[in-house]
Amino acid sequence: MSYYSAVMTSAIVNIIAILSMYTLMGLTGIFSMGQAAFMCVGAYATGMLAIHSHLPMAVIVVLSILAGMVCALLVGFPVVKLRRDYIAMITMGFGEAIVALLNNMSNITGGANGINNIPRKMTLWLGVIILALILVITMNFKRSKYGRYCIAVKNDELSAAAMGINVARVKLTAFVFASGITALAGSLLAYTTTYVEPTAFGFTKSIDWISFVFVGGVNSLTGTLLSGMIFCTLPEILRFADMYRIIAQCAIVLLVVNFLPNGLFGEHEFTDAIAAIRKAAKNRKRGNL
């Protein structure tokens, strides 16, 4: 692949993971600091299945998504009834536990060396198609009944419970859904970079994703998408300033959190702009009654 398509493909894989963080944090308000661990689960499932079996790529990807969802069910089940700090801690602990486990299971998963020689089957077009698909799915999730439940839970858990929403079940559903998408991103990462190793999925990655979602606008899908695009391609452009990049990123996040708490895009979405244009056209046609 040429340089630009390789960069774009890596960026698309990360953007898919950031979209899953939007569902988790933007819609439901679950602050999960170990989301990279689910990416790790998906990537390792893909790696092991790709090397040890001869299933087609689509089946392997679906199986990795299922693996991520099962892990999310096991991890999320005790914590969704507790307060938000606990979810942050438990997912963080899960991230560390998975990395430690994979580092030590040398005979099955290759230990700290990781799994190499996964066939590279990921192309730019496949990435774009899957990104569009995930975008459509997330948009429809947000507009559906489940999305409205999640937004209610995020804004005020007590009122949502008073309205008859089963808060624990909504949180668990959102957690499993988002972790499935993260596992999908991990699986695509394994196919893009053709190797997986445990240390690439530390908590720094999760915090980076959280920062990207917040800078873009925690309530806005468009904002998340655009800020993900900017921040995922920026390290390549700014490769000469490697160490200072993180400081610049942290400074941007702090400025945005302090002065623009709703993020760069606030609550606006791309579809709002289309609806506004349509309405203006209709008003002009009708003579603005």
Added chain:
Amino acid sequence: MARLLETWISQERMERFMYYFQMLLNGLSLGAIYAIIALGFTLIYSILKFSNFSHGGIMVVCAYFAYVIQRRYNLNFGMMMLITAAFGAVLACIVQYIGFENLRAKRSNIMLFFVSSSTLGILLQNIIVITFSSTYYAYPAFFTPPFIDVNGFTFSVSDMIMLGISAVVIPWLMFFLFWTRLGIAIRALSMDGDTVKLMGINVSVVVALTFMVSGALAAVAGIFCGVNYILYPQLNQLVFKGMIASILGGLGNISGALYGGIMLGVLEVCFNNAFGAGLVPVFSFVFSMIFLLVRPQGIAGKYVLDKV
């Protein structure tokens, strides 16, 4: 004493007992470090009701600061600790002003506090990485000899000093919170921020003071982590252990931090001996999950129902 017991208990039993007792001592010293980290963390949580992830960043900056001034001015251990504690207090004040002052004034959503504090933690860690590079530094040997051998039990001098400092700091903290005016103001702030303002207390000053105390505790914890292990930029990840300790002990409860820290320390040493050092995070995670299923309010916590 060992000789006296030898006549009563067989040699093998004695060795087994000494092995487990030594393990308990190691667990207590590890637990003391976790308890000090958890204490600073719980203080902020009980006052401001959010998890301060930047506590680890303050720890690592103070640890490196202590190393630098020790190298430069050749101080002894006590002076280094006092100066670094003062530096930690000032740094925590600055961190609070940059990260949380605006958010508190606007009464923002708690998730913004989370993002701000974790970003500050990563920022402080990366400032250290850029300034000092990722190599590991080691403190000079403060205590010679580093170990004391008593009847076959090995006590590490730094661990004993750590336990001594914990034993002094915690009663002092209780005294400060319950018997001084500022401490009463801090406890009042934890109950209701608006009424405290109506009573004429300057909330900004009280919050800054809380962060100063927490920063001094972080400095002490950072120095001890550096002295006991080694000085490396990822020291800030120990704050998560402190967080788990305070959750296990009961979030928001000062004595809970102590219990949780010691329990976590002893458990980690037991897992280390049983399963090897690599798998310790896995068993800690499984244990904390089971503990949260069985007793979510922690050891010393109470079930508090939300009121509308």
